[in-house]
Amino acid sequence: MPNEITLAQLSDSHLFADKSGQHHQANVYQNLKRVLLSIKQQPSVDAIVFTGDLTQDHTEASYLLFTDAFDDLKINIPVYFVAGNHDEPALLKQYLSKAPFCQSSVIENDYWQVLLLASKSDTPAGVITADECNKVGSLINAAKSQLLLTHHHAADAGFFIDRHGLLNKEEFYLWLTKFPSIKALGCGHIHQALILPIALADRTINLYTCPATSIQFDINSSTAASNGQGPGYQVFTLASTGEISRKVVFV
Template sequence: MRLVQISDCHLLADPKGASRKGFPLRQLHAVVERARALRPDVLLVTGDIAQDETSVAYRHASEAFATLECPWFWIPGNHDQPELMAECQPFHEEIDLGEWRVLLLDSRISGQPGGELGQRQLQRLASQLEADDRPVLVALHHPPLDVGSVWMDAIGLKDRDALWQTLSPYPQVKALICGHIHQAFAAWQGMVAVYGCPATSDQFLAKSHEFATDEAARPGLRVIDLRGEALSTWVERVDI
């Protein structure tokens, strides 16, 4: 089973609209083309699909994702408008991959760059884990731990400690994946792996005290292969 993660597209209604360092829709198309060559079974998009919060931007995204001809799912990021997203593609709380499950969390706080899950969502997560002991991959937009960039760590997941407390009794949780950080990232929290994903739009400079883009880094995606209880993952980059 192969899952491809795409994140942080920051699309505009104008298909030729520019970001700080590039052209988001053109870059998304290049990343999707690379994903197609990898033959994914599932695509998961971990938030910040639109920059200008327009329905047209979400249509650009959904049309691009549909070309992969595999099931695709998304969760909102801090820049997104969930109501507009849902008009293009409904939200899901869980993806059943047979031997594995993917549990999808919404960490968006309206009008704020940082994220939070809240008690109700954490209670739902515990119930989902209690009901089924198959291996689990958890997906959310905001990183559930510090990534080493001062400005980014200030706008991460506010209730990360509560999240890890919720997950701690459940050894079937193998990894968490996130967006938001616009860079490849890998770390461990106890026995659980945490992976960040490059953006399809601008890349952020790692280990930076203040906001900075990484002009040398290319857009990319993360590949996650699930076989038995084993998870393997790597990042692919594309030229634009």
């Protein structure tokens, strides 16, 4: 890879078994394809990361529909993924098994590591287990900078979705302090493009939340509702200096 990594993150497609399936009045399959077409037209995207909630109706057909969207648009950029609370990890592994999909949890060059952390639990809320932290921690190269991507948000967003956030935030923050080279976090789940600072004992890092390909949540609603905004994604540029820049794109 070149000196910098350009990474497109998309999240929360909430697909149904049928291409005409609608989530809060939005055709989520067409929205996913609009996002993928936009990513395909971005210059020099080295990798795509999907941060979960592929399915809304939990059917195997919805997983096939997800891969169909990439096939239809002839996406040949490597695609990495992590499960959301709606997803079955075994089905992701089964259906996202051929190119362009990659089942590794690390993307790296000489300067950066992008590491995927599983946060799915038995409830809609998230947990990053000690085993998961140990696994990811063993991959960290302190001579490089790290961006960590997961599904659930590790900082409160200030609206209803916080009921389903990361349950073990404090333990996770303690783990983050062990690795000064971790520069930022990214997540899906909240269907909004926010920057949420996380104050650790030794420093503050930003959590960059990814807009959904399906719908964006109305932050003034007490339950899931669309704010009418179109589908979106975010692009990270990870420079050899350790600097990180982030751009949000709505289509």
